Amino acid sequence: MTNPLLEDRTLPDFGRIRPEHVEPAVDQLIADGRALVAELAAKADEATWEGFVERIEIEDDRFSRAWAPVSHLNSVLNSDELRAAYNACLPKLSEYASEVGQNADLFRGYQRIAERPDLNPAQRKMLANTLRDLHLAGVDLPEDKKARYRDISQSLSRLTNQFAENVLDATNGWHKHITDESALAGLPDAAKALARQAAAERKLDGWVLTLDFPSFEPVMKHADDRALRREVYEAFSTRASDQGPQAGGWDNTAVMEEILALRHERAQLLGFDNYAELSLAPKMARDTDEVMSFLNDLADRAIHQARAELQELRDFARETDGLDDLAPWDLMYYGEKLRVARFDISDEDLKPYFPLEGVISGMFRVAERLFDVRFEPAETDNLWHPDVRRYVVKDTDGSPWAEFYLDPFARQKKQGGAWMNGAVSRMVMGGRSQQPIAYLVCNFTPPVDGHPSLLTHREVETLFHEFGHGLHHMLTRVDYPPVAGIHGVPWDAVELPSQFLENWCWERESLDLFARHHETGEPIPDALFQRLLDAKHFQSAMQMVRQLEFALFDFRIHLEYDPARGARIYEILDQVRDQVAALKPPAWNRFPHGFSHIFAGGYAAGYFSYKWAEVLSADAFSLFEERGVFDADTGHRFREIILERGGSSDAMELFTTFRGREPKVDALLRHSGIGTHLQPATDAETAIQDVA
């Protein structure tokens, strides 16, 4: 029996992958990798591009083509067996990565090649990144410190994975069974149908509410029963903690403390004062002062408006229901009611115009017009779930250029939120030539009772967002994987194409390409579209300060970490909330315990990247505002300069080449409706990723 993970094909045969294939495949790949490293290290003084760099890249690519599907399946089709196999590999992978990262002979080989005068700019950038990353992996540390660095890496790999597992288990660990329909008063029919489906899946009568986003959000927004909202809010905001209905189960308290301590120690080993400094080493932002002033400046601009918006909401709740103590579990509920009262628009009004199938084809048409590419549905044999679709990306001459997989719906054992991941990187080197493949994963409401999946406008934005990341990965023309697509792009610039593409969800011209009522085929009526625009700035300052709260909290816990005092997670969060929160949550709120972005994802001391990149994306889009949202020349230039070149050039240089000047914050403020209510805005928050 052959191992499907070791077969030489771009994508594995998903239908044949079993948990028992995982560890043997990883063992084999590590053994092969070690043999190659030993061979190359022994002749590092004769290292050449072809005989050294290309051979390492070929082996790395083979490795990632085997591991990417495993880690993908672990996120979208989790099971006890797969999780055990995945977890068994983590320490081996971490050890191997440290070994390679700290190999001084390899480092010397790379240095030697980097000095060659005949390298092209992409090769030069790739080598500069590699040398920097080896330095950050501890290659030039003395032996005892190298050993400690490796221990830290091992522990962090285990702990961050533990954090994510705790959040997933705590999310799946809670549900509420309801047998009396009156408890669900206010919920839209689609949400009730979903709750009924969730009950049926558990062989229960009535309705079941869960903490998955498609269940959680409608309750917070529409359930008239305040006690129910509070109950669901409490279960959600205490996941994986010492509080709430599952208190002590899957508790992340100690995990977070340890993660922060180890990150700090690693930063100091490398000569940085703290982990925030280490985090910035490969980013666009120059230093920690620049990040703190950026965030504090935005906070100063937004907080008064946010507090005024909250006061307006308090007044509204008092007038409507005589409510005197507006609480966090009332924010979305009265927010939605106030939005309807003021702008006569609710999420439900727009959903009929956004059936998933129509949105997907419209999104393709937008990209076709902007970037001159084509999209075609393709066969879907042997995938991991029947919901998954596959698309081929073609150039104007019809030649295939890339492909991607879309896994659209929420289901059990699938990680919440939305994301894009590279499955295969574009690679033209060392005799190998392959096209990029991407995974796009969302958690939309599945079709229920014969009705199609209808998206909220916010969900349409989410799909465009992930598609923007996908285009960055797929349209690259760079031949070397470490700087192709999103690889090598500084983390604080990586959200540029994704947030940029969200803008086309707000333009009449692009909505007319796809937004059609799923029953009547009518486009969005003018009056409804106008109300959508009018409502665009609604509570935008409250949303801005919420993102700033996350960003400041994340940055400060890493910047101010002091081993003598511990992580002080809630002390710092409290200070941040005094500064930027519109409404402070109750003391039992345990938001950090579920903040996977920074404790399990790549955003540690980097959550500010969303806002940072939003400056870039808003400013880039302002060029389309000046020249027309489908201006062909501007679209092609965006494709050529930003999407195709990926990480092969300096991010600031690419931006200024495209925009004709350095980025300015003005467009972001205008688009977010901060300090002005005159212009249409783009509130490119990533609420779904943040909350779920």
Ligand SMILES: [Zn+2]
């Ligand atoms: Zn993103």
